Amino acid sequence: MGRLKVKGKAGAAKNYTTRSSAVKKLQCSLADFRRLCILKGIFPREPRSRKKANKGSSAPTSFYYTKDIAYLAHEPVLKKLREHKAFAKKLSRAIGRGEWSSAKSLEENKPIYRLDHIIKERYPTFVDALRDIDDGLCMIFLFASLPSNARLPHELVENCARLAAEWQLYVMHSHSLRKVFLSIKGVYYQAEIMDQTVTWLVPYQFTQNVPADVDVRVMLTFLELYQTLLSFVFFKLYTDVGLVYPPPLDAKKDENGAGFNALSLQDSSRDSEPPQPNLTTIIEGRHITGKVVRQTIKNINAESVDSADVEMSNAEEVVEEAEEEFVLRPSTSDKTVNANLPTLQSLSTLPQTIMTNLFSPYTFFLSRETPRGVFEFLVRSFGGRIGWPSSSGSGSPFDETDPSITHVIIDRPVVEKQETPEQRELRLRRKYIQPQWIADCINAGKILLEEHYSQGKTLPPHLSPFGEYEGAYIPSGEDAEGERVEEEEEEAIEEEADVGTPAEERQAILNSVIAAATDDPTSLRAAELAAEAAGVDFGDFDAKMKKVAKKQKNITEKEIENAEQDMNKMMMSNKQRKLYEKMKYSNKKKDAERTELESRKKELKKQKRKQT
Numbered sequence: 001m002g003r004l005k006v007k008g009k010a011g012a013a014k015n016y017t018t019r020s021s022a023v024k025k026l027q028c029s030l031a032d033f034r035r036l037c038i039l040k041g042i043f044p045r046e047p048r049s050r051k052k053a054n055k056g057s058s059a060p061t062s063f064y065y066t067k068d069i070a071y072l073a074h075e076p077v078l079k080k081l082r083e084h085k086a087f088a089k090k091l092s093r094a095i096g097r098g099e100w101s102s103a104k105s106l107e108e109n110k111p112i113y114r115l116d117h118i119i120k121e122r123y124p125t126f127v128d129a130l131r132d133i134d135d136g137l138c139m140i141f142l143f144a145s146l147p148s149n150a151r152l153p154h155e156l157v158e159n160c161a162r163l164a165a166e167w168q169l170y171v172m173h174s175h176s177l178r179k180v181f182l183s184i185k186g187v188y189y190q191a192e193i194m195d196q197t198v199t200w201l202v203p204y205q206f207t208q209n210v211p212a213d214v215d216v217r218v219m220l221t222f223l224e225l226y227q228t229l230l231s232f233v234f235f236k237l238y239t240d241v242g243l244v245y246p247p248p249l250d251a252k253k254d255e256n257g258a259g260f261n262a263l264s265l266q267d268s269s270r271d272s273e274p275p276q277p278n279l280t281t282i283i284e285g286r287h288i289t290g291k292v293v294r295q296t297i298k299n300i301n302a303e304s305v306d307s308a309d310v311e312m313s314n315a316e317e318v319v320e321e322a323e324e325e326f327v328l329r330p331s332t333s334d335k336t337v338n339a340n341l342p343t344l345q346s347l348s349t350l351p352q353t354i355m356t357n358l359f360s361p362y363t364f365f366l367s368r369e370t371p372r373g374v375f376e377f378l379v380r381s382f383g384g385r386i387g388w389p390s391s392s393g394s395g396s397p398f399d400e401t402d403p404s405i406t407h408v409i410i411d412r413p414v415v416e417k418q419e420t421p422e423q424r425e426l427r428l429r430r431k432y433i434q435p436q437w438i439a440d441c442i443n444a445g446k447i448l449l450e451e452h453y454s455q456g457k458t459l460p461p462h463l464s465p466f467g468e469y470e471g472a473y474i475p476s477g478e479d480a481e482g483e484r485v486e487e488e489e490e491e492a493i494e495e496e497a498d499v500g501t502p503a504e505e506r507q508a509i510l511n512s513v514i515a516a517a518t519d520d521p522t523s524l525r526a527a528e529l530a531a532e533a534a535g536v537d538f539g540d541f542d543a544k545m546k547k548v549a550k551k552q553k554n555i556t557e558k559e560i561e562n563a564e565q566d567m568n569k570m571m572m573s574n575k576q577r578k579l580y581e582k583m584k585y586s587n588k589k590k591d592a593e594r595t596e597l598e599s600r601k602k603e604l605k606k607q608k609r610k611q612t
Contacts, residue, residue: 016053080113136226137200165260175356177381257393359384
């Protein structure tokens, strides 16, 4: 006889557990349970049948996997949280009784937990951790800009600022920044590190405040995890490029507002070896040290080297040089395959991309109204030199009178003022540009013309470089070839209308062209003769014919595509069909918005042409 099934002991009721039962099983508070779930990456699940998972009850609640809760029961952090709860009770009791020595001893032995093992569990490889640092960087830069208060201790804010500065230093040193976007929320950056794309947001340098309706405890739990994660990642990144981590901090520069310049990058290979102990031995009344012994051994080795050894060493050097050269060998299996494999020598001779050294030929100077932290990071990430006035902080490598300055980043209108001949000559040798020029050059991957970004001019639209949907409306830039052709045709039609061509003749020519838009050569020849008799130029006739043929081809392709889509929809399930219809509706809406914007753009251009 099989085992009897008991209600609530199998199926969904066994696989899922409610939050209240999970807290009761773990014997912790709700706040500690939330902290554990955030640190371990456990989140609520939605069962297929909530009533079956809740053992027949339909009360609203959150469900978790039973295996996840059993996994949390053996977490070392849970043990430390329990110890901290007992510590808090003992500390409050000692303070209440006035036992200050006991309270001090308890405070010194306060239980502290570490998250190193959680980082290793959640991210088995370094690439996994690198993919997941986007949110961590956003959180770090956010808390670095917040003021310290009772809920945010100043040590926490300082640690976030230090991690943010370490990340910026590494990006500048490795020249891994690729894109930047100046938005209303802040500045979006995107870097490419170890073939992984990292995007983060940095708020502007304004006075920030923490809203009262924000649960800071949850954010602090995430921040605690992200701090440990970023420390692991930064250590790996710094050590891979041969730098000392953490970089030493100059307290004096930090107090003077040097920003991330207060941290100095040091090469780990320059670290001196630990000094060897100087052992002294007394032999026949003489003090023999380790230094004397090593010098004696060197002299003996130098005397024992003869000419044969020298020839052997020279032969070995020749062999080593020959081994470095790569000789291409044909394949034994396939004689026709003869691939050119890249070598270290061939890779070193390849031209370096201009992207990483975009601003290396230029020297910039920041005006006092431009944010120094943003543009110093951008310019130095692409190999440029930059200076700033003393009001923006200390540590500027040069002042405003330096003759090597090629560009001045300024964000205020042009004001006429009296200047000396030296000042005028210095101003004429420099280019005064607005800050958007830096971001647009980085996104374009080349140096743009400074004329459109000069001081006081209306700037072109600053577009997001992170990729919009295909076929999105682009307000700036050169027009497409098709749009230019359409504009030329419209201008030609307007010119013909101004000359006074009768409307009946133009309509007859248009009808003949449409009637001749077939593959029949006889009708095509008749349409050509009709157009020639009406005085239409052959070039205009040919252009109209191509346009009609292209339109008919597009209509045919669209009909075939619609037929294929209808056939595919017949094979879809009801859920897939609804999702597909939603996607089509959203794409149709985007196309309509783009068409409307393009039509308004054409109307504005027509009005400008009429005014001129």
